[in-house]
Amino acid sequence: MNDARWTPRTLQGEQAPGLSSRARRSVALCILLVFFSACDVQRRKSDAELGLTPQQSAGRRLYDQHCDRCHEAYSARDKKGRSLQGVFKKQFLPQSGMPANDERVSEMVFTGRNMMPGFGQVMSQEQIQDLLAYLHTL
Numbered sequence: 001m002n003d004a005r006w007t008p009r010t011l012q013g014e015q016a017p018g019l020s021s022r023a024r025r026s027v028a029l030c031i032l033l034v035f036f037s038a039c040d041v042q043r044r045k046s047d048a049e050l051g052l053t054p055q056q057s058a059g060r061r062l063y064d065q066h067c068d069r070c071h072e073a074y075s076a077r078d079k080k081g082r083s084l085q086g087v088f089k090k091q092f093l094p095q096s097g098m099p100a101n102d103e104r105v106s107e108m109v110f111t112g113r114n115m116m117p118g119f120g121q122v123m124s125q126e127q128i129q130d131l132l133a134y135l136h137t138l
């Protein structure tokens with residue numbers, strides 16, 4: 001009685017299409033996942049891929065630790081603070097309109113301004129220099 005299920009006809013005619021459509025669905029799902037992970041969440045590039053010097057890498061670690069929660073480095077999106085993508089490529093800082101130079105930016109990092117905390121107590125002058133070296137790569 002149960003043997004009827006295992007005839008070649010049912011395997012080919014009924015079970016096989018069921019399996020392959022399920023397989024097709026999972027392939028489609030995989031493609032979608034790859035598609036979305038590639039578009040939505042950009043893979044983080046390594047220091048080597050970015051061609052960072054040791055000083056810039058040290059600055060990047062400081063950035064990740066202290067700045068990343070409020071400032072995007074690799075997208076134009078604003079968080080609590082404005083994006084810092086290409087911060088030194090422009091003549092003026094986007095929010096304050098101050099000149100985009102080492103002096104103003106290190107002062108901003110050292111003392112802070114309005115909702116931006118200062119890091120003068122947290123980072124040494126050398127660390128701020130490392131951070132600036134990294135910001136120049138954005």
Ligand code: HEC
Nearest residue numbers: 066067070080081093094095096097105108113114115116
């Ligand atoms: C708690 C969130 C926060 C953190 C953390 C933070 N910032 Fe800011 N940042 C801000 C805000 C808000 C402003 C705008 C300040 C103002 O009103 O001018 C700002 C302004 C700036 C500006 C000037 C932008 C402009 O257009 O005038 C720079 C440069 C900057 N931040 C760099 C940094 C760096 C580098 C770090 C890490 C050491 C950092 N920030 C950490 C919130 C933050």
